[in-house]
Amino acid sequence: MKISREIKTAILVISGILLMVFLINYLNGKNLFSSDDTYYAEFDYNALTRASPVTVKGNNVGKIQNIIYDFNTGKTRVSFTVDDKLNFSKQSKVRLYKTGLMGGNALAIVISNDGERAQPGDFIASEVEEDLVSNLTNSFSDVSENLDSTLSSADSLLINLNGLVLDESENGIKNAISELNATMKSFKSVSYSVNSLIKDNDQKLSSVLTNFDSISKNLAVITNDLKGVELSKTVSKLDNTLTTVNTLMASIENGEGSVGKLLKDEGLYENLEGAALQMEQLLEDMKLNPKRYVHFSLFGKKAKRYDADGNEIKDKD
Incomplete structure (x- = not known):
């Protein structure tokens, strides 16, 4: 045909x-x-177009069908279609969000499985996600306010600092810097003097350090020797010796032994004192009358005799 x-x-x-x-x-x-289901949502303002996608977890599942301004409520009513295979409850939300820094807006269905299943033609609760630019704008607004306060404080600080710099009195920075400069010069002079002193006495300092090193070595040797000494035995012997001395002193105190008797016998003390007195008298008499005790004659002359009182005793014819 x-x-x-x-x-x-x-x-x-x-x-x-x-x-x-x-x-x-x-x-x-x-x-x-395709057989799509239609749902509705309301927003306080319109930021969508009919080309804006409807997504679930970033996946495109529908499109905007119609955007109408409701003169009675003053809100924007948005109707959108999604695939009839998508199931969600009436507790779910429709979120308005930005798709990127330079992109447009889109709707995202935040699915909730709690409660009754949503039916085509139902109104789904809506919310608006604050985008990154708005957050940054608010943050920069707060930062700018803080920056204004900081700049004002910095300006006051600089004014006060300028006043201190221009002040030539004792409280000024110029005076402080000049005094600091003089101090640094004095310190520099002192350091030169110290360097000169060290240089002139280099050999003496070396000798002192050498002697100190030798002394430290000797102390180390002495310390090692002391480590080898059995101090416990030495202390034990010293304790025994002190015990013996205490026993000896106790016996002397009690009048035991020769030394104890000499110290404690009063009669012996009195006899010794009397003997000493007689000895003293004898020595005194020998000084005064030496002829009584020493007789010396070249011709055989008979020596004279004396009584106890010092009188000459005459022989009887």
Whole structure:
């Protein structure tokens, strides 16, 4: 069967019209070949277009169908379609968020499985996610306020610092710097003197350090020797010796032994004192009358005799 040119032309025109209708509906968010469910949400302002996607966890599951301003409530009503395979409850939320720093806005369905399942035509609660730019703007606003306060404080500090720098009195920085400079010069002079002193006495200091090193070595040797000494035995012997001395002193105190008797016998003391007195008298008499005790004659003359009182005793004829 031969198809005429007119029929072919008609078929092409009808196909073009159908394709145009499909494209127009697709651009408006309608897919003629899919069965989608329609839901509604309301926002305080409109930041969407019909080309804005509807996502779940970043996946595109629907499109914006219509955006209408409600004159009664003053809110923007948005109708959107999602795939009928998507199940979520009425407790879910529709979130308005930005798709990027330079991109547009989109709707995200925050799915909740609690409660009754949402049905096509239901209103879903909405919320707006604050974007990064808004956060940064608010942060920069707070930072700018703090920066203004900081700059004001810095300006006051610089003014006060400038006053201190220009002040030439005792409280000024110039005077403090000059005094510090003089102190540094004095310290420099002292350091030169110390360096000169060390240089002039280098050999003496070396000798002192050498002697100190030798002394430290000797002390180390002495310390090692002391480690080898059995101090416990030495202390034990010293304790025994002290015990013996205490016993001896106790016996002397009690008048025991020769030393104790000498110290405790009063009669012996009196006899010794009397003997000492007689000895003293004898020595005194020998000084005064030496002839009584020493007789010396070259010719055999008989020596004179004396009594106890010192009188000469004459022999009887």
